[in-house]
Amino acid sequence: AQSVTQPDIHITVSEGASLELRCNYSYGATPYLFWYVQSPGQGLQLLLKYFSGDTLVQGIKGFEAEFKRSQSSFNLRKPSVHWSDAAEYFCAVGPPSGYSTLTFGKGTMLLVSP
Amino acid sequence: DGGITQSPKYLFRKEGQNVTLSCEQNLNHDAMYWYRQDPGQGLRLIYYSQIVNDFQKGDIAEGYSVSREKKESFPLTVTSAQKNPTAFYLCASTPSGTGTSEQYFGPGTRLTVT
Numbered sequence: 543a544q545s546v547t548q549p550d551i552h553i554t555v556s557e558g559a560s561l562e563l564r565c566n567y568s569y570g571a572t573p574y575l576f577w578y579v580q581s582p583g584q585g586l587q588l589l590l591k592y593f594s595g596d597t598l599v600q601g602i603k604g605f606e607a608e609f610k611r612s613q614s615s616f617n618l619r620k621p622s623v624h625w626s627d628a629a630e631y632f633c634a635v636g637p638p639s640g641y642s643t644l645t646f647g648k649g650t651m652l653l654v655s656p
Numbered sequence: 657d658g659g660i661t662q663s664p665k666y667l668f669r670k671e672g673q674n675v676t677l678s679c680e681q682n683l684n685h686d687a688m689y690w691y692r693q694d695p696g697q698g699l700r701l702i703y704y705s706q707i708v709n710d711f712q713k714g715d716i717a718e719g720y721s722v723s724r725e726k727k728e729s730f731p732l733t734v735t736s737a738q739k740n741p742t743a744f745y746l747c748a749s750t751p752s753g754t755g756t757s758e759q760y761f762g763p764g765t766r767l768t769v770t
Contacts, residue, residue, distance in 0.1 A: 551696070574757050574758070576758060578761075583744075583764070583766070584763060584764065585660075585662075585746055585761035585762050585763045585764050586699075586746065586748075586761040587761070588758060588759075588760065591758055632698065632699070636757030636758075637757060642757050643689070643701055643704060643714065643757075644757055644759060646698045646699040647698060648696065648697060648698035649696075649698055
């Protein structure tokens, strides 16, 4: 069965510093991969997605993620964090075709210090 | 504006009462989903529907029911059989014809049962 692991429950980063959030997945084939962000009390917003092709994908709000097949990872990065990036981030995987369900990680809460 | 609406934002009920959460979308998406979110647990799938008049149980369907009479609407009923109904509930949908599993989320409903 597929699974998603986000090893860090909380991460604190200084404003202006770089950020990397980790995501490891277990899946039988190369899945579709997603990162979502959730502000407190809000729904989830899609940051970026990987389906195929270039393993470095760009998303909204200056985020990017790199797919590494050998490591079964899809880590999220941002070169310079802003205070408004403080939120919870979820990695998700889904089958490489059609409508189907996604499997979500348990999330990483990002705190940004001044 | 196109999007997914969930109402109400906050809902309070007494134990033993059934309650129905609304989810409407005007995106012409075929597939719709209901998730439950608890602190530290990530998102857990309750039910999903890929087409009108058809739906499937997710991982935690016990104590919940759904209907899909119209493409735009996918209401969720939390029954008195649900042992711990207090949670944040999220509705999502998947674009039609893309052949992908990406999901777009509504703003959520926070249900409190006392």
